[in-house]
Amino acid sequence: MTDLLERLRERGWRLTAQRRVVAEVLNGEHVHLTADEVHERAGQRLPEISRATVYNTLGELVALGEVLEVATDGRAKRYDPNAHRPHHHLVCTGCRTIRDVPAPPDTGLLPDDAAFGFAVTGVEITYRGLCPDCRG
Amino acid sequence: MTDLLERLRERGWRLTAQRRVVAEVLNGEHVHLTADEVHERAGQRLPEISRATVYNTLGELVALGEVLEVATDGRAKRYDPNAHRPHHHLVCTGCRTIRDVPAPPDTGLLPDDAAFGFAVTGVEITYRGLCPDCRG
DNA sequence: TCTGAATTTGGACTGATTCCAAAGTTGGTA
DNA sequence: TACCAACTTTGGAATCAGTCCAAATTCAGA
Numbered sequence A, B: 001m002t003d004l005l006e007r008l009r010e011r012g013w014r015l016t017a018q019r020r021v022v023a024e025v026l027n028g029e030h031v032h033l034t035a036d037e038v039h040e041r042a043g044q045r046l047p048e049i050s051r052a053t054v055y056n057t058l059g060e061l062v063a064l065g066e067v068l069e070v071a072t073d074g075r076a077k078r079y080d081p082n083a084h085r086p087h088h089h090l091v092c093t094g095c096r097t098i099r100d101v102p103a104p105p106d107t108g109l110l111p112d113d114a115a116f117g118f119a120v121t122g123v124e125i126t127y128r129g130l131c132p133d134c135r136g
Numbered sequence C: 001t002c003t004g005a006a007t008t009t010g011g012a013c014t015g016a017t018t019c020c021a022a023a024g025t026t027g028g029t030a
Numbered sequence D: 001t002a003c004c005a006a007c008t009t010t011g012g013a014a015t016c017a018g019t020c021c022a023a024a025t026t027c028a029g030a
Helices: A002-010 A017-025 A035-045 A051-063 B002-010 B017-025 B035-045 B051-063
Strands: A068-070 A078-080 A087-092 A098-102 A119-130 B068-070 B078-080 B087-092 B098-102 B119-130
Touching (some): A017 A035, A017 A051, A035 A051, B002 B017, B017 B035, B017 B051, B035 B051
Parallel strands (some): A087 A119, B087 B119
Antiparallel strands (some): A087 A098, A119 B119
8 A cells, every 4th residue: 555655656646635545445455446436435535536536546547557447247347456466356246246366376378279369468257156145 | 040039939039020130130159249239230131220129139138048248348248149158258459359269168166265155156257368460 | 936747627528228108019819 | 800918119318437628726846
């Protein structure tokens, strides 16, 4: 967290109050908020922050590689601050909560003969199922 | 295709002209059209088909398990008629085209200790990379 | 303190999708 | 064959997510 802000400053970021609260809201494990949720939570600390600024800041964090965009359904994108540890996602089909699961060291490989000549650069795995609360 | 229409009729579907053209448009390998693309192509065969009907029909096909929804980015959902052969997706980060890749027989497993108590029911893998045309 | 560049803001705008009430069709029955 | 109730389709309004923009604000350095 502090290191995140530090890294950003080193990359020439002006560290404004708005950016700071957005970064703070995105702190933690298994955090996958929508832009609107980030806006709402940031607004609790800095009441007048605008939606546009939240979108701007999230976009910058993504461009800098500090936050990942996750699109697990056709709804709002979610923002995942766990950008420095390879992992995948476990999505509850009931309540839509998301958990990070560490990437097994051997995933990401696609046999050449199945790759259609693509130069594969990344892999995302989404596991779907019911979380303990939702399976009743 | 014919079998698809047959299956639908068996499930009590009224086979209207609109539903037929939507099903026809979604025929083939590596087909991943957006709802708007389906609407456009269906409109070439049945000029007055409405967007709402296309959305309705796609939704019904998905509910029946005959078509899969694919949300690989934050944009429009894509509809994949290859619902009966387990497969994953290879997405070009340049031109966004999508190819189906057969699911390796051993994927889909998540070690219990990583599953956070979820009852895992499915897995989707998205490989990203540049297609032959886009890697220059 | 001043100033130019970076940042924020609210609102308009776009794209994707859903919702809805009215109009049109359909298959089965009398 | 006519009729009806249920099923479908339709176009437009409404909603949700996200982008764009010009004006106002704020910042860091001289």
